[in-house]
Structure formats: C-alpha cells, structure tokens
Amino acid sequence: MKKRKILIGICAAAGTLVLALGIFLLVWFFGDSYPQFDALARAEAEIPGLADGLCPQGLCPLPAESGYRFAMSGYLSGAPSRIYLIAESGETKYVTLKEGEEEISTHFGGITCTGNYLVVASGKRLVRVPLAEVLPAENGAAIPVTDGFKIADFRSVAYCYYADGLLYAGEFYRPGNYETDQSHHIAVGDWETNYGIVYAYEADEAQVGGVKRETPVFAISVREQVQGFAVWEGGIALSTSYGLPDSRLWFYEDPRKGEPIGELGGVPLYALGESNLVATVVLPCMSEEIFEEEGRLFVLFESKANKYKLFVRQQLSRIYSLPVQTSGADE
Numbered sequence: 001m002k003k004r005k006i007l008i009g010i011c012a013a014a015g016t017l018v019l020a021l022g023i024f025l026l027v028w029f030f031g032d033s034y035p036q037f038d039a040l041a042r043a044e045a046e047i048p049g050l051a052d053g054l055c056p057q058g059l060c061p062l063p064a065e066s067g068y069r070f071a072m073s074g075y076l077s078g079a080p081s082r083i084y085l086i087a088e089s090g091e092t093k094y095v096t097l098k099e100g101e102e103e104i105s106t107h108f109g110g111i112t113c114t115g116n117y118l119v120v121a122s123g124k125r126l127v128r129v130p131l132a133e134v135l136p137a138e139n140g141a142a143i144p145v146t147d148g149f150k151i152a153d154f155r156s157v158a159y160c161y162y163a164d165g166l167l168y169a170g171e172f173y174r175p176g177n178y179e180t181d182q183s184h185h186i187a188v189g190d191w192e193t194n195y196g197i198v199y200a201y202e203a204d205e206a207q208v209g210g211v212k213r214e215t216p217v218f219a220i221s222v223r224e225q226v227q228g229f230a231v232w233e234g235g236i237a238l239s240t241s242y243g244l245p246d247s248r249l250w251f252y253e254d255p256r257k258g259e260p261i262g263e264l265g266g267v268p269l270y271a272l273g274e275s276n277l278v279a280t281v282v283l284p285c286m287s288e289e290i291f292e293e294e295g296r297l298f299v300l301f302e303s304k305a306n307k308y309k310l311f312v313r314q315q316l317s318r319i320y321s322l323p324v325q326t327s328g329a330d331e
Helices: 002-030 035-038
Strands: 042-046 055-061 070-076 079-084 093-100 108-113 116-123 124-129 142-143 147-150 159-164 166-170 185-191 193-195 196-202 218-222 226-232 233-241 245-255 261-264 266-273 276-282 285-293 297-303 320-321
Touching: 035 276, 035 320, 055 116, 055 159, 055 297, 070 108, 070 116, 079 108, 079 116, 108 285, 116 159, 159 226, 166 226, 185 266, 226 297, 233 285, 245 285, 245 297
Parallel strands: 055 108, 055 285, 093 142, 108 159, 218 266, 226 285
Antiparallel strands: 042 320, 055 070, 070 079, 079 093, 108 116, 116 124, 124 147, 159 166, 166 196, 185 193, 196 218, 226 233, 233 245, 245 276, 261 266, 285 297, 297 320
C-alpha cells in the first residue's frame, strides 16, 4: 500500500509538471504580443539565403543606379560567409569574399555602402570590396577583398554604418561570452552603465581601409547587446537583441548636440542613455542590423534562420521598416 501511494504521488507530480510545461509552452509560443511593432511595421523584401542555412546579420541600402535595393550580409556553418544583393523585384544573388585564394568564413556582421565600396564587419576587422566588382559578378562568385583595417581595442566588430562622410563601427557586449575592453565600461548616469563603444571614422575611399586615418574622430558609448546602429540628422537608433527574449529599438537624440562626457583614447566621448532617450519599440526576438532612410528605420531579423527557427515564437522571413520615433518612450 505504501509503495502504491508513493507511485501515485510520483505520477501526480509528473502530471502536474507536464501540465505546467504545456501551459508554459502555449503561453510562450502563442501569448506573445507586439502592438507597437504590429501597428508601425511594414513588410519589405524577403530575406534571401534562409533555405541554405544563412544567418542574416547586416543590412544597408544601395544606390538607385546599382539596380539593387539592399545589400545583406550573413554567415553559414562550415561554409564561406555571403553578401546578398536584393532587387526591388525580389531577385537576389550572392557573392563571397576572398583573401588570396581562400574564401572568408569568419562571422560576417554588419554591412554598409560608402558609395563606391561595400564595407563588411568580418571578425575583428572592417573589410571592403568595390561595388563595381560585386554588381556584375555571377551568383556565387568570390570577390577579392581590396583592403581593411582592425580596430585595436575591439574584440570583434559587430556592426557598421555610413552617413555624412563618417564610417561608424561598433561592438556587441554580453557578460560572460561577449566581453568588451574594461575601458569601454562607462557610467553614464547614477544607475546606468554602458558596456560598448561605437567609433566614428572620417571616410575617404581613396585611402587604405576607406578611412582617412585609423584614429576615430569621436566615440559614442552604447548599451549592451547592440546588434545595429543608425544615425540621421538629430537622431540615433540602436537595435538590441540576444537569443529568445524580445528585441528592442532605442531612439535617442543625437548626443553631439551637447558636450561630450569625456574622452576615450584621446578623442571626444559621447553617450547614449536615459538622459537622451526619446522612445523604445518592442519587437519580436533576434533583430539585427538597421538603417534609416527617408524617415523610416529598416530592420533585419535572423529568427527564421535554420539555426533558431524551431525555438522562436515568430519566424520573420522579411525585412521590416517602421517610422523613426521622435517621442513616447515606452518600456
């Protein structure tokens, strides 16, 4: 009788656990809600490469005369990383990059276009290739890298952005597995510390690496888990995400309107924090790089990559855009 009672107790406990797990999974997969995103977002182009196992990372607009709308970067497991070109019609093609005879397989992060060149975050460096060589290339072609440069105090370059003659490069921080230099851990308020840096370089396509000098013009202190950065007249946005939790877009007033908070490596240091936060928008998980164009912010997601799609609540297979937010911070 005693053994029977124990067995009944174990079965009851197991049943309760299974029921609780079932309820959790139902809430997790079907209870998500993104009212801001649903109200504001507009679906744009389909994300290419997902069927091949690509993990999308970077996104930028291309000049209208190129015949393509977007360039997108990403990486694959056990294969060279890729750059995709996406036309308004939905037609796509990809190229890989090579140094010498070897195609690059390091993690491709962000991508940006400086006019005549595509610049890609590749491991610890920014590398570039002429757009004029990428545009006529056949699908799957390997394009030689022109040059690049390493950012000395970055452990890796996560994203990049070009605007108004400046080339920006930023890093991703998450404690334990994506650390940053201790000098980049900066208090920006009484209860607020940032852990990443975005450097701004004076762009010059005629110089090695596409920058006039490898010393930045200024630095911007940013929060943790930044996947993308965009800047426009008067404003800056960050895309933050890691794993399955919700993503966020953070909209700030451009801190360069005021005085720098100090220096980093001998250059002016500005900060993004609560004091200049304008608005936030909650998104489905795994937002990646962003860019601003004509008052809209374009967002790339990697949630439908084969690597993650079985675990996420919303598998997003398209690029989305939403209006730049100028008021109404909403956590």
